[in-house]
Each structure stands twice: as structure tokens, then as C-alpha cells.
Amino acid sequence: MRKTFIRYFLxxxxxxxxxxxxxxxxxxxxxxxxxxxxxxxxAGLLSFVTSLFKSERINKNIMRINCSITTIIFIAEIVYFxxxxxxxxxxxxxxxxxLKDGYDKILLTIFQNSxxxxxxLVPIIIFIIKMPNVERVRKYDL
Numbered sequence: 001m002r003k004t005f006i007r008y009f010l011x012x013x014x015x016x017x018x019x020x021x022x023x024x025x026x027x028x029x030x031x032x033x034x035x036x037x038x039x040x041x042x043a044g045l046l047s048f049v050t051s052l053f054k055s056e057r058i059n060k061n062i063m064r065i066n067c068s069i070t071t072i073i074f075i076a077e078i079v080y081f082x083x084x085x086x087x088x089x090x091x092x093x094x095x096x097x098x099l100k101d102g103y104d105k106i107l108l109t110i111f112q113n114s115x116x117x118x119x120x121l122v123p124i125i126i127f128i129i130k131m132p133n134v135e136r137v138r139k140y141d142l
Contacts, residue, residue, distance in 0.1 A: 004042060004047040004050055004051055004059075004063070005043050005047040006043075007063075008042070008043035008046045008047050008063075008066075009039055009040060009043035011043075011067055011070075011123050012038075012039040012042055012043055012070070013034050013035065013036070013039050014123060015070065015071060015074050015120055015123070016035045016038070016039060017035065018116055018120055019074050019077065019109075019116075019120070020035065021116070022078050022081075022113060022116035023077075023078060023081050024121050025073045035071065036128075038130045046063075046066050049062065049066070050062045050066065053121075063127070064127055064128070067123060067124060067127055071123070071124050074120055075121075076088070076122055078113055078116060078117065078120075079106060079109050079110060081114065082109045082112070082113055083105060083106070083109055096098060123130055
């Protein structure tokens with residue numbers, strides 16, 4: 001479970017830093033500190049969920065799905081932030097309005113931010129090409 005935790009932790013640090021730089025163009029010590037501790041917490045949750053099943057194949061697929069969904073969320077957040085200059089909230093679902101207005105603005109924003117988006121896709125490509133082994137939880141791990 002330690003290897004899975006470390007992989008998730010490094011993945012989350014990577015996507016968080018790319019996201020933060022794409023949105024704010026800089027990093028400060030406070031945001032680095034916050035990213036570090038949030039990544040520890042989320043990596044712990046994800047590694048626990050990933051290691052619940054006895055089948056290593058199922059655990060690998062769960063890890064792929066978790067990382068893919070996380071990457072899609074971060075890409076959508078970058079696009080949303082660049083269009084609306086705020087972060088997505090479920091209270092004001094304006095992104096659906098952007099879809100309704102047309103894909104021009106969204107596609108242009110994706111194109112203008114293609115470098116950070118490609119950087120966010122790198123871990124997913126690595127997971128698809130060479131998926132690391134995922135441990136399952138043993139009785140004494142808990």
C-alpha cells in the first residue's frame with residue numbers, strides 16, 4: 001500500500017503544481033504547503049480505495065480510473081478558470097452556459113492552454129503504457 005500511496009502522492013503533487021502554475025503563473029510557499037498536505041490526505045484516501053480488492057487487475061483499473069477522473073477534473077478547472085476567472089462551483093453552473101453559447105470559446109481556451117493540458121495528460125499516458133503494480137490491503141496493513 002505504501003507504493004500506491006507514493007504514486008498517488010507524486011501524481012497529485014504533479015497535477016496540483018501544473019494546475020496552480022497554469023492558473024496563477026507562480027507558486028508561493030503557502031500554496032506549496034497547502035498543496036503538499038492536501039495531496040497527502042487525498043493520496044491516503046485514494047490508495048486505500050485502490051487497494052480494497054483482492055484482484056490486482058481490479059486495483060490497477062481503479063487506479064487508472066481515479067487518475068483519469070482527477071486529470072479530467074483538473075483540465076476542466078483550468079478551462080473554466082481561464083474563461084470565467086473563478087473556480088467551478090456547483091452553485092453556479094455556468095460552464096453549461098458556455099457549452100450552450102458555443103464550443104468556439106471552449107476550444108480556443110483549450111488551444112491557448114494546450115501546454116499545461118498536455119503536461120496534465122503525461123501521467124495518464126504513463127499509466128496506460130506502463131501501469132505500476134498496485135498492492136492490496138492485507139489484514140496487518142490496517
